[in-house]
Amino acid sequence: MKHRSLSDRAFWGAGTILVVAYALVPIGWIVSLSLKPTANVADHKFLPSGATFANYRTIFKDPQFPAALRNSLGIALIATVLAVALAMFAAYAIVRLDFPGKTAVLSGALAIAMFPQVAIIGPLFNMWRSLHLFDTWPGLIIPYMTFTLPLAIWTLSAFFREIPWDLDKAARVDGATPFQAFRRVIAPLAAPGVFTSAILVFIFAWNDFLFATSLTSTNRARTVPAAIAFFTGASQFDFPTGQIAAASVVVTVPIILMVLIFQRRIVAGLTSGAVKG
Amino acid sequence: MAEIILDKVTKRYADGTEAVHEADFTIGDGEFFILVGPSGCGKSTLLNMIVGLEDITEGRLLVDGKEINDVDPKDRNMAMVFQSYAIYPHMTVRENMEFPLRLKKTPDAEVKKRVDDAAQLLELEELLDRKPANLSGGQRQRVAMGRAIVREPVAFLMDEPLSNLDAKLRVQMRTAIAKLQQDLGTTTVYVTHDQTEAMTLGDRVAVMRKGHFQQVGTPRELYNTPANLFVAGFIGSPAMNLLPARIEGEQLHLPMVSFPLPDEVKERLGARRPERLVAGIRPEHLEDASLVSDEQRDQGATFSTTVEIIEWMGAELYVHFSVESEDRLDELDEIAGDIGRVELGRRHGLPVVGRLDAASDVVEGKEAKLWLDVHTLHLFDPSTGENVQNPAESHPGDAEREPGSGRAAVAAGS
Numbered sequence: 001m002k003h004r005s006l007s008d009r010a011f012w013g014a015g016t017i018l019v020v021a022y023a024l025v026p027i028g029w030i031v032s033l034s035l036k037p038t039a040n041v042a043d044h045k046f047l048p049s050g051a052t053f054a055n056y057r058t059i060f061k062d063p064q065f066p067a068a069l070r071n072s073l074g075i076a077l078i079a080t081v082l083a084v085a086l087a088m089f090a091a092y093a094i095v096r097l098d099f100p101g102k103t104a105v106l107s108g109a110l111a112i113a114m115f116p117q118v119a120i121i122g123p124l125f126n127m128w129r130s131l132h133l134f135d136t137w138p139g140l141i142i143p144y145m146t147f148t149l150p151l152a153i154w155t156l157s158a159f160f161r162e163i164p165w166d167l168d169k170a171a172r173v174d175g176a177t178p179f180q181a182f183r184r185v186i187a188p189l190a191a192p193g194v195f196t197s198a199i200l201v202f203i204f205a206w207n208d209f210l211f212a213t214s215l216t217s218t219n220r221a222r223t224v225p226a227a228i229a230f231f232t233g234a235s236q237f238d239f240p241t242g243q244i245a246a247a248s249v250v251v252t253v254p255i256i257l258m259v260l261i262f263q264r265r266i267v268a269g270l271t272s273g274a275v276k277g
Numbered sequence: 278m279a280e281i282i283l284d285k286v287t288k289r290y291a292d293g294t295e296a297v298h299e300a301d302f303t304i305g306d307g308e309f310f311i312l313v314g315p316s317g318c319g320k321s322t323l324l325n326m327i328v329g330l331e332d333i334t335e336g337r338l339l340v341d342g343k344e345i346n347d348v349d350p351k352d353r354n355m356a357m358v359f360q361s362y363a364i365y366p367h368m369t370v371r372e373n374m375e376f377p378l379r380l381k382k383t384p385d386a387e388v389k390k391r392v393d394d395a396a397q398l399l400e401l402e403e404l405l406d407r408k409p410a411n412l413s414g415g416q417r418q419r420v421a422m423g424r425a426i427v428r429e430p431v432a433f434l435m436d437e438p439l440s441n442l443d444a445k446l447r448v449q450m451r452t453a454i455a456k457l458q459q460d461l462g463t464t465t466v467y468v469t470h471d472q473t474e475a476m477t478l479g480d481r482v483a484v485m486r487k488g489h490f491q492q493v494g495t496p497r498e499l500y501n502t503p504a505n506l507f508v509a510g511f512i513g514s515p516a517m518n519l520l521p522a523r524i525e526g527e528q529l530h531l532p533m534v535s536f537p538l539p540d541e542v543k544e545r546l547g548a549r550r551p552e553r554l555v556a557g558i559r560p561e562h563l564e565d566a567s568l569v570s571d572e573q574r575d576q577g578a579t580f581s582t583t584v585e586i587i588e589w590m591g592a593e594l595y596v597h598f599s600v601e602s603e604d605r606l607d608e609l610d611e612i613a614g615d616i617g618r619v620e621l622g623r624r625h626g627l628p629v630v631g632r633l634d635a636a637s638d639v640v641e642g643k644e645a646k647l648w649l650d651v652h653t654l655h656l657f658d659p660s661t662g663e664n665v666q667n668p669a670e671s672h673p674g675d676a677e678r679e680p681g682s683g684r685a686a687v688a689a690g691s
Contacts, residue, residue, distance in 0.1 A: 166363035169330050172350045173357045174377035174424070184376075188367045 027252070034245035041241045055246035059231075065247060067219040068227030073254070075137050075223060076205035079144035083201045084194055086145070087152030092182060094153070095160040096168065106157075109150035117147060121214045128215055135217045143215075144205040151204075152197040159193025160186070195262040202258060206251070224251045279340045279431035279464050280306045281327065286336035288322050288488075296322040298488045299336065304432075307462045309455070311479035313469055315511075319488040320468045321436055327466060328355050328434050340431060351380075356425035360437040362417045364409045370396075370420050371405040377428045395423045398457070415446045422457070432464040439474065451477060472512050476500070484508050506662040509557045509655060515595065515630045521602050522556035522656065529651075531556055532600040532627065534580035539651050545666040546656075554665065557655035560595065563631030565639060566646035578649045587641050594633040596645070599626035 004012075033041065035051040043049070059065045094102060124143065125134070133139035163186060171181035187194070212226035222230075228247050231240040281304040288297040297319040304310040312320040325331040327338065329350030337344050345353060356377075364373050371392060378388045396402045399419045409417055418438060425433055438454070439447045455478055458465050469475055475482045476496040484491040484499065484507070492504040496512075503509035509517045523530045529538050538546075566579045588595040631647060639645040656665050 164361060164363065166359045166361045167365065170357065170359060170363035170365075170424075171376075172330065173328055173353075173355065174428075175351045175354075175380040177349075177351060180380065185365055189365075 030245050030248050030252075034242060034249050036242060038242050041239075055242040056250070059243050059247050059250070062231075064219050064222070064227055064230065065224075068222050068224045069250070071137070071219075071221055072206060072223040072225075072251070075140045075144070075221070076202050078137070079141045079148070079205045080198050080202045082141065083145045083148045083152050084156075084198050087149055087156050087197060088187065088190070088194065090149075091153050091156035091160050092186065095157050096165070106153075109153050112146065113150035113154075117143075117210055121210065124211075125214055134215060135221050137221055139215050140205075140208075140211055140221060140223070143211050144201075144208065148201040148204050151200055155197040155200070156190065156193050159190045159196075163189050199259060199262055203255060206255060280304065280342075281432060281464060281466070282337075282339040282342075283327075284337040284339065286323070286326060286338055287334050288319070288326060288331065289334040295488045297326070297485075298490075300483075300490065301336075302483065302490075302493050304464060304466060305480075307464055309458050309465045309467065309478060309480045311467050311469060311475040311482040312485060313472060313475035313482055313511075314485035314491075316470055317487075318485040320470075320485050323485075324357075324434050324436055324466060324468050327432075328357050329353050354428065354430050355432045355434055356428050356430035358418075358421045358425050358433065358435040358438045360440055362421040362438075362441075364417055364420050364424065366409050369406050369408055370401060370412070370423075373409070373420055374423045374427050377424065381428075391427045391429075392423075395426045398426065399423050414442055415450065418442060418450060422454075426457075426461070430463065432466060433458070435465065435467045437469055438467075440469070440471070454478065473514060476512065484511060502664070502666075503557070503655065504664055506555060506557075506657045506659075506664075509657065509664070513559060515560045515632070517655070518558040518560065518629045519657075520556050520558065520600065520627055520629070521659075522554040523552060524550050524554065529556075529654075531649075532602040533582060533629075534578045534649065536578040536651055539654070541652060542654065542656065542666065549665070551658060551665065553659055555657040555659050557657060558629075558649065559653065560630045560632035562650040562653045563596075563629075563633065564648045564650070565633045565637035566648040568634050568637060569648045574648055577651050579646060580649070581644055581646050584639050584641055584643060584645045587639065589635070592635055594635050594637050594639070596631045596633055596637075596639055596647075597628060598631070598645075599628050601626040 029046070032046055032048050034055050035053070036043070036048040037050060037052050037054060040049065090105075093099075094106060128134040128139050133142070167185050167189070168181050171185045172178070176184065206223075207225065208223070209225040209229075212223040213229065216222040216226060224247065228244055231243050231247070283300045283302055283304075286297065286300040287295065289295050300323055312323060314320050322331060326333050329345075329348060333346050338346050340353070365376065368376065374392045374395060375388055378391065383391075392405075393402075396405055399422055401416070401419055401423055404412065404416060404420075409420065412420065418441075421438070435454075439450050442450060451474060467474075467478060476499075479496055481493065481495055482499055483493040486507050492499060492508045499508055499512045503512060503517075506519065510519060520532055524538065527538050527543075528535050529542075566574065569577070582598045582600070584596050584598050586597040588597075633639065633647075657663065658665050
């Protein structure tokens, strides 16, 4: 490896610190806020004096937050599984098969991804009410799945395209049905792509505020981002800054865990060794 | 073990282009059969049709008398070795070799036995727990072979299995494959663009060009009696020298020398005396005139030329020289392009290679007396490309169907 000059290292070191600070300071600020007692929230200090977990205790005592957390987890996970499973089949078909309207499917998917979501909220609200989907889990899972499918299809087709077609053929000649070839050879090799799109879908569903506020009304299906907006202070003169911060920290944890777990699976070069080179 | 019969098997795409035109021959049980031709000639397409990865547009494909046109590839029990090896990167070597057996739900003990046997045969025992990423090209190639062997298939289909290996390994694996095929006695169809591989490996060889079959025969037949200009130029290394020739009366004129038509040539020509011809001379049929006995010299033709380059190979000597000719043969240019021959020094005349005895004392840049064995001369009709000396194949329409006669003569080797 080449030995880097001092100025080179200083440049990259400073750059790294800057980027990391830019990303982590707001999170640190929120953590700090969540630990401050209500009286100290506006003290303009980065490190809380007299840290307390009172805010955390408060949000978990309130029945709406645990319910929202449950809704968030369930809805986001189901939407992720459905979207990724559907996207896998769609992407595989798009990459491997030559059928009429293939480009139409791809550009249609792209159009959906670019469609302004806020434009369909009104009609969706009315439709969901007459279909009895309003304020239910499926009522949120369906739009999440729909809006993340295009992204998942595009990501996965990029990954499938990287897998040599000879592997499908080899599996077929080795005695596999088309589905067995897909399940036992292609899907395991597309795992990094699957995890990448799973993370993207999960984050979209987890973070969404628009659909969550518009299509829910009670604890039955209200997710955390929407629930936080309904937080109230201990008294009506108290602004619930500390609780909101605590809730934000709590909802950030699953995302961080999710990325950390899957990050280890997103290893480049999983397909190396299949073919020459 | 199986006999594979191709009955006018044709592949035609939606736009009307024919990738394979009427493949019509029988691959005998246990035979090592080679499909050879320049890239894009349709040989891989034909292989894919045999294994079932591509549909057959027309014709019938029979294995042991049963038509399998519409049988799914998974039910054909044929094993294929791909040019890219196509071994599964997420499985260990053992899992790779087990894969086809697991799909067939073979009992565990049997799977283990077969994989161990194949690993021993291919010297893969120490690699069984490794992942393909940690293997060299040659090792991956052997894993691909192993995966084919464990299945005990009716036929091996190999699609340029050696072309990704370096030159030395390629020669080693070539021998290994030949021996393996002999030991297992499994019918093998092998696709290659390398005529050396075709000649050394095959019991029989089919030469293809642009989807059409040029000739099907043993390597010896292809070499000694090429059906047409293409086969003549494609088979053999260094390639056959192709020169314009004219017949005037009983004299045959080559650019560097003229001589009376030899009796056997006259006999085969019959009454025909085509004016323009292409003469094919194998490099080994040229010799240093001083090394030829007197009576032999009288049988052939002697001429002088300036030697341009000498390549000393140890046991023999390649001399390169060029001859001037007024006759332009555009047909030759086309064939040269097809088989990827680089005709250097084109502007200075037609290049010729001679393969002389190493004892020859010819010197680069100097005049040399060379002798031509006129009895081994091949003559071709430049307009059709057919070898005018093979009466059986002189009919243009027959040339493509001629391979079909191979059906009667199921080759040895089983």
